[in-house]
Amino acid sequence: MKNIKTHIKIVALLGVLLSTFSCSDEFLSPAPTAAVSGANFYTTEDQVFAGIINMYDGIQGVNDTRSDSNHGIQMEFYVTEMRSDNTRTKSGEGEASDFDFFRVQPENGLVADHYRSFYNVIFRANKVLESLDVVSSANKDKFEAEARFIRAYVYFNMVRLYGDIPLVDKVITPDDTDIQFTRVPTAQIYDFIINDFQFAIQHLDNSGSKNRGSKAAAQGLLAKVYLTTKEYTKAQLLLEEVMKGSYILEPNFSDVFYNENNKEVIFSIGFIQGLTQDSQNFSAEFLNGVGRTVGVNYVTNDAKTALDNLGGTRTAVSYRQDKLQLTQNQVAKYLPNGEDGGADGKTFTGLDPRLAGNDWIVLRYADILLMHVEAILAGGNETSVGAALASFQAVRNRAGLTTAVTKVTLEELLDERRVELAFENQRMFDLIRFGKAQEILSAFSIAIGGSFSSTDLLLPIPQNEIGLSRGKLTQNPGY
Template sequence: MKTFKRLLMLLIVVSTVSCGDDFLEPVPTAVLVGETFPNNAEELESVLVSVYDALQGVNSLELTDASLNHAQQIEFYVTEMLSDNTRSKSGEGEAGQFDNFTVQPTNGFVFDYYRSMYDIITKANLVLDNIDLAGEDAATIEGEARFLRGLAYFNLVRSYGDVPLIDGPILISDSEAQFTRIATSDIYAFIIEDFQNAIGSLDVTSTPNRASKAAAQGMLAKVYLTQGTNYGEAQGLLEDIINSEQYALEADFRDVFFNEANGENIFTVGYVASNSLESQNFSAEMLNGVGRTSGVNYVTDEAIAALDEFGGDRAQYSKRVDAQQPTQTQVVKWIPNGDADLGIAETSSDPTSAGNDWIILRYADVLLMHVEAILAGGAQTTSSNALASFQEIRDRAGLADDPDNPDDDANTVTVITRDDLLVERRVELAFENHRIHDLRRFGVAQDVLTAFSNANGHSFSATDLLLPIPQFEINLSNGLLSQNPGY
């Protein structure tokens, strides 16, 4: 849950990529805009809080205005459902476009996620453009804003490829900047600069709901791994986190998700139960019988098989058979109404207004990225440092050697292959929106998703590795914004 209080709940109206030429027509009178806001340190802090709000997104079951951004709350559509991890119930509606690999440029989730990321960027830019108001807290505020902006651009470039680069406040007349796609390499350079600044500006925080040095180090390492370069720098960043001893794996995998004040979570998006402004509904969407007769996000047979074979103790806290629909398997990492059989207490009296936080970076991911950095694109490794990180993950999952048979060392890892690492990432981080990005980063997305598509009667092709640019944005650009191939 969030442990910091919002200083001020303001509607901050600023131009965004998705606003278009009709932005602020008529000019609103009930908000502070333009040169009048912000004008002091307190108001600047409220803008910074609004950047976190933008990442948090709006609970669509509480606030039903379709024009609102839902950000993190809908990310599973464009990540997990676009992979071989989850699917819709029967390929229905816009959700079904992801598991069938028939995503259209008019898909509402594609547009929502795109505009949500630019909402984060726009508000972060407003903070950075007024950083001189921050006084002695300037470095920390700048670091947080740049971390959040870097995260938003990282989400965009991985999902859409070349995208417009907005690095400051933008005027309505600046249509060329809003709609000119910039090369992925330049976007990554910009992201790296933001994360590097955050590393130099931030320190330890008392809550994972705010950006920290370790969060920036972990995300920068992931950027380097995604680029397939700077493996040494990535390893160094990850070892800084490991050697800091600020974080550790929870002894019980369940506690990662249901004891949120834990030492494993490095950066999370906080939510507050039964609060129309700060609750979330992805728990209800993922749990088919919770607050709804059916949800939209079910576990695939392939993910079930992987968890059953390789998940160990993690499997029971990652998936379960839906009691109301016994032929379906659901995600259970964010159960808001509890589960007595699994020892999970209720966290929200109304599951459609849940308070379970979303984890963006946790220590287990750091350990697995550490192995990946040491592999450095190679086929396998016997590095003792890599083995130690990998073994720590497996031990927590109950895959250690049999304590009653010390001569049985079958589960002691002596070599790690890229395939081993990809499997371990899948079962450790299942349904946490990593799978599609991992497949792309490991260079196996086309092969894996082709096989998955063929087995399930879908229509995957290589062009499905990127989402389409939203058609709304293309129309708004009057021809300036180009579409990705295949759409």
Template structure:
């Protein structure tokens, strides 16, 4: 990670120790070798801080373009596959082909042996394991730092559990959410490691962890946990949990707004290419051309002049192009780009580009220069340095509107209109015309504002429209090049628990319905 460059030597031993888990039998709590190594490692405040940095390394993940790192079954990719599990399963994007396990997501045929889903599941539990390890040895830290180090580790644990429970957790308490492990367990505690707790129980732990983070962190960092990031993520947790806490979410968003530490970038392009800007609240950092600190997903978003290993991923769906034509404003040119013959296609009603093949532009590999025909994506697109934004201020403003709407389907207060229009105005669009923001308008605004940032699928779930929207999306009469297949059913809203985990549990871990 970029912020680790001067202290990288500190985490080599710890990271090496923790990565034993990548080859161990239990991803939830690798034992016993790592526990023995940890016992000898955590001896000082410096060691505990190195352990915290190791948690961020787990989120960052391993670039599959790193030498000797192409086997997906032996490396945790962290968040680098997340777009497959989110954007590809929404109506936003798709794969260029029908081949390979990556194409399963946009076709809604992901099974329990899908290697990218398995990697993501294991990566999130790797984050949790590292956080639990740091908490277990927190007494080695200087007393003045114990509270904030603990809060930081719990923030990261909550982040991982929030991702897991939304993607894999069943609403049926008889089946359960996901295994909830909050301490380094003994090797004989399979019941703890593989028992799925009810979704409400998992959410209660996420809330408790984030509340502790809010109480003990400040806003010193963007690439590490902060009070504001914990407030923003907790607001989203409140909106997402089985019984939403709209008042709590509203209060948290208003606390962030009132603080004044964050603001919208004037130029939408700067959100993504002026990194660590004032709109960013929590970001995962990457370093260009550094095999161990770069990411590979940016190159996979290219398809016209292919830069990645695949034929093209996260390709923009026509109905999202239509949404940009309707409501994109100046966000459109920053969000996606079309090339060749596709760039000439236009919508007959608007005269605006309506390409059938378009690439995500928010994360074009660092060094992109389309005036250079030899290296339009730079000289090393597969080792991209684009940071991954987990939370930004525009998201908080739109969550503020959602919290005020409180599930009623509309909002018309001055506060809601102020937050909503701030995002629209930055896009070059006029204020809401009639002074009433409907759920449909808010979903559309979130779709074009946060496109390709892995929010759309979760938005559809949270607003209770996922089944309807995705049914309609799958039924669209697209040509064979679009490859949107009518194989969607409600089962697809929940990913299967990876078969490998069920096998390791010796029957304790049960599968999600329909798999």
């Protein structure tokens, strides 16, 4: 079911490179404290290329439960989807449940893991960028573009989650506390992100793996940046460039997730089933009694109702009833390699679900089409522009909702994004970008007995990072 040829080539090449040059453990696992690590730079072009693969390895994260490992994208659902009205813990207990009820504190270890992991990816990108002198002129711009693409992608997520953050644009040492612990205004972070994405667009193409940066991925993510900064015309132009390409909506919604590297996916984080170093455990964590930290990212009743009413054919692919606890519902888009666990939801044929190989989709064509509608809407309450209607209708048609639309309202677009991209870590960002987070999450919090306030729109800066800075790194309001 899973096309892993590209992954195998990357892993094999990395193994060859590691066997042919001396490199410390720092190469694959840089010191986990934010963006600081050793200053040993790559000395050959092959090493720089291996460093590029190492960036994706950092996003992929380590499939273990150690508190000092970097778990990369495998932590993202906690700090995005579970902070919204889409998902929650099964039991309402433990540290993960703090996200359910809007009571996250700076000491939360899951937040610390996410923050540390992604600053570590920034370190890896910066290390590539500061080693480009050994790269041939034929590859130098492409290597730089790919590293800057990853750096921009990570910073875009970080600035939306934490607000003003340290802007680390070079490999730093423990002595560089001014860079490591000085929070930079959000507007400056966005300027930096835009500049990196623009360079990536100029020097990347769309001929490579979907598990690596590309021109279309940079265009699509930069368009989302522009929607966030309310530069709608710039976003529309970029999105229409992507729409001229060869990407499509897969006719079968299930194939988006279980026929990987399909024509709808623009950028995804690759995983390989069964290999501890290259698999993921979030597919198991979303289930009941299968993973190591089980019963997280369960579907809220609110999200279930939205999918039941608006999802069309997407609903059956998006969630399923827990086979052991019939009042509970599980995310179904990432069932381990497509297996549903048999009659008890726990029995997988020849597969340890804790070593699942499902790729994590960062950007796909349906998102491009819905962002296209958003760009044309341009902050207004509704649009009847033909191009917007066509993009909106295409997404709905694929879901079997073929009634012709004559206008699209802001609320309808937000609802459509919710059911199309359910459990793909988009909901919280969408609520904030659409200016609806305060209203919707306040009502949701009251209904579940939570304690939402406006300060919950940002995560806390991890207390351990503030401690390392000896107070130089300041905390977000409300924490």
